[in-house]
Amino acid sequence: MSHDIERYLNxxxxxxxxxxxxxxxxxxLLDTTGVPQVWSLAGPGAWPDQHTVxxxxxxxxxxSPERHEFVFGMDEGGNERAQLHRYDLASGEVTNLTATPEAKHRWGGWSHDGDRFAFTSNRRDASVFDVYVQGRDDVGDGAEPVYEGDGWLTVGGFSPDDSSLLVSEAYSNVDQDVYVLDVDTGELTRLTPHEGTVRFRSAEWGPDGESVYLVSDRESNTLDLWRVTVADGTFSLVASxxxxxxxxxAVDDESGRVVYTTNVDGYTELAVGDLDGDTIDPLPTPDLPRGIAGGVAFDPDGDRFAVTVTRRGSPANVYVVNATTGAAERWTRASTVGIPSESFIQPELIHYPTFDGRDIPAFFSVPDDDTGHGETPVIVDIHGGPESQRRPSFAAVTQYFLANGYAVFEPNVRGSAGYGTAYSRLDDVENRMDAVADVEAGVAWLREHPAVDSDRIVAMGGSYGGFVVLAAMTEYPDVWAAGIDIVGIANFVTFLENTxxxxxxxxxxxxxxxxxDRELLESISPLNTIEEVRAPLFVLHGANDPRVPVSEAHRLVEAARDHVPVRELIFEDEGHGLSKLENRVEAYSAVVAFLDEHVR
Structure with a gap:
């Protein structure tokens, strides 16, 4: 039985x-009301309490580590200028702690006594982030600036004695540094000096505060787990x-316990152990469903940890794992609104050849009723980033398409994360269009598949994936039956000028x-060759998008509407993507109608 798109989106x-x-x-966080709100529960399967509305x-x-209160973040209309709020569990009172709506605030964690918290913000200068520490009772301008930055800074938490903060600085998505910041003096010490581009991510304080654990590709093509001694910056390899x-x-400084995750062809393998300097004494592997796991949070004693698990056949849920035995219990029961879980289709992991002899990984799903006689239309769904990765997590829209006769093809073209540093850099700057060629090679693979109707192949993608959709439609115009661009980049020059x-x-x-690189950026911008597009085009965007301004959509539609059918749908209360349920229902109902008209 097929359900309508609204059921799936619920x-x-x-x-x-x-x-x-x-x-x-x-x-x-649970999105029962249509947008994520804060809920809590006291045991596996217990009735949850909703706190924010x-x-x-x-x-x-x-x-808070010491009080019955929590901090949550919330922006307005998708503008990404998040404010930090405190919620008192006893009274339900909500206090806006930052109260600076023109600025972004990036959470940096509680002190261990729960009296203070840290964050970064671009209050002083919209283009850079400073580090602040604020008392839990202080509001608005009560935050104390402890370091003025000159780039993209993120706080990684207080040291065990609360005297220092971990601070990360990103120069790009594949090049970062990690520092220790003395809260009292404002002295910043770099732990990760390097030349060239090196990733240093997921930094965590060691239990004694004398070392830091992080992942890095400093000596290999993939990310390894390292320990860095704070006093002298000595690196020691812990796991690879x-x-x-x-x-x-994730490290718990009370128990000395560690959890780390490995990305194995899109799936998560999770390891647990007790830290002993440069070594880990392994504990039993958690008994979790195979899928994508993340967001590890230890309980106060470090004996258990919570983790979010999602997989293509099941929406995201929170599990609690006994760290010493590996026993796992699912605490939340996110509803599938009456759609049987067994109806959700699992993808096949495939690899297809591209123009330079590489194999490109992709997830391919076909409807249950496919006959294998070339009758099935396909949606080529391209992820954003580009340093992201399509993984087999639950996707409501994907399951709807599959239930309604569309196959779904999800390539991880060059530039994607998860396949090593070299792969992630293959699309940089002058190599941008090689990623688009990888998509065309995927279409060639699809055309040889016995299930696929090669005259009904659709390109769909969001953000950077929206750029790839537009570029594929201009570079390879004859292979597409339709295109769906969601908050995509149409012109790199105007995008960079206005982001x-x-x-x-x-x-x-x-x-x-x-x-x-202006000349190069103009040459690869789909807007400048939009007259090559032959297929109907649907453009969706949020009016408050701070990343890819809505002007990108308007210029695109104006340029394309003279020679192909074009529909534009703008949401006035959304930003970079669609977060509100009613908007997602409207958007994807319109996408379904568009595909029914031009493809089905």
Whole structure:
């Protein structure tokens, strides 16, 4: 039985867990009301309590380590200028702690006594982030600036004695540094000096505060787990995988316990152990479903940890794992709104050849009723980033398409994360269009597949994926039956000129700079060759998008409407993507109608 798109979009997600101070309650985000709000529960399968009731999305929840209160983040209309709020569990009172709506605020964690918290913000200068520490009772301008930055800074948490903060600085998505910041003196010490581009990510304080654990590709093509001694900057290798990258680490400074995750061809393998300097004494592998796991949060004693798990056959839910035994219990019950879980289709992981002899990984799903006689239309769904990765997590829209006779092809073209540093850099600057050629090679593979109707292949993607859609439609116009561009880049020059000031340097490191690469950027911008498009085009965008301004959509539609059928749909209360349920229902109902008209 097929359900309408609204039913699929109402499938819920529970994620982003945080333990309360007694370890007897877990807070998390749940989108039952249409946008993520803060809920909590006291045990596996217990009836959850809803705490926040806003029309805007909540972006995270972090429980105080000592009090029955938590901090949550919330922006307005998708503008990404998140404010930090404190929620008192006893009274339900909400206090806006930052109250600077023109600025972004990036959460940096509680002090261990729960009296202070840290964050970064671009209050002083819209293009850079400074580090602030604020008392829990202080509001608005009560924050103390402890370091003035000159780039993209993120706080990684207080040291065990609360005297220092971990600070990360990103120069690009593949080049970062990690520092220790003395809160009292403002002295900043770099732990990760390097030449060239090196990733240093997921930094966590060691239990004694004398070392830091992080993942880095400093000596290999993949991310390894390293320990850095704070006093002298000595690096020691802790764990590595010869083929796959370790993509995250969480350390509990009370118990000395560590959890780290490895990305194995899109799936998560999770390891647990007790730290002993440069070594880990392994504990049993958690008994979790195979899928994508992340967002690890320890309980106050470090004996258990919460983790979010999602897979193509099941929406995101929070599990709690006993660290010493590996036993796992699912605490949340995100509803599938009556759609049987067994009807959700699992993808096949395939690899197809591209123009330079490489194999490109992709997930390919076909409807249950496929006959294998070339009758099935296909949606080529291209992820954004570009330093992102399509992984087999639950996707409501994907399941709807599959239930209604469309196959779905999800390539991880060059530039994607998860396949090593060299692969992630293959699309940089002058090599941008090689990623688009990878998409065309995927279409060639599809055309040889016995299930596929080669005259009904659709390109769909969001953000950078929207650029790839537009570029594929201009470079290879005859292979597409239709295109769907969601908050995509139409012209790299106008995109970089108009994107948020805090993002421009990061994006120029990936795409090329306006000062040095303007001619290249113009040459690869789909808007400048839009007359090549032959297929109907649907453009969706949020009016408040701070990353890819809505002007990109308007210029694109104006240029394309003279020679192909074009539909434009703008949401006045959304930003870079669609967060509100009613907007997602309207958007994807319109996408379904568009495909029914031009493809089915």
């Amino acid at each position: 499938v819920r997600r529970a994620r982003g867990a945080s333990f309360g101070p007694n370890g007897d309650r877990v807070g998390f 806003f029309e805007e999305r909540v972006t995270f929840v972090s429980w 995988d010869p083929e796959w990258g370790i993509d995250g680490v 948020g000031e805090w993002r421009r340097d990061l994006r120029e490191a990936e795409y090329g700079s306006l000062a040095e």
